[in-house]
Amino acid sequence: MRTRTVFLAVASAVALCFTIPATASAAEGEFTYRYYDEDEEIQVGTLVDPPSGECIEIPEIADWDVDAFRPRNDTDSTAVVFLDDDCSSDSYYSLRPHGGRGSDRLLLRSVIFS
Template identity: 30%
Template sequence: MRLRTALLGLASALALVFSVSTSAYASAQGQFAYLYIDENGVQQHAEESEPDLNECMDLHALRTSNIATSSVHNITDAYADVYEDKSCQGTKTTLNPDPGGDTAPREIAVRSVIFRAADSGS
């Protein structure tokens, strides 16, 4: 009986130690696609696949320059809070989760984004 109680206690302790909140490490399912004009004036296409939730992300293709997007499409199952400046600074616009691709207005230059779970609301 003591062995069973000890094993149950050990199993419970291990479950608590190794349990991790899945939402803290979750990813949005789908892609965040965008167009931008590169330094040579040529339009390029880029995308971020299955981006992490709740983390500010500078758009990969734009990280080393001051250029911005000409078009963005949220084709994920999460809200995308897009920002005009890097490091999620500046004006924020929220794009809805949309398998068909919710699109930011063309006049908004996007340089960074945070994805939020769809059940978190807007």
């Protein structure tokens, strides 16, 4: 009888672990960048509290053959910027949390936060 009770308690605890949704982590703060719009004017884009561990394609330039530039990382996580759309290129650069930035020459199309 005791073995069955212990087994039931353990099985219930395991089942409960699988039913509780995982909390999504996010980098808190803002990540900003510049890009040229259709009229070739410089615009500023911002990602606010972006999700961590997920590749984010820069939305304003997703359908264009242009790159964003001059990123600034004001989040609490490290940002790694990539020159391609899916965070898989060998060309990448890390920006430290709380103020890491790149110059106008640092081009990017996607970013991932740690």
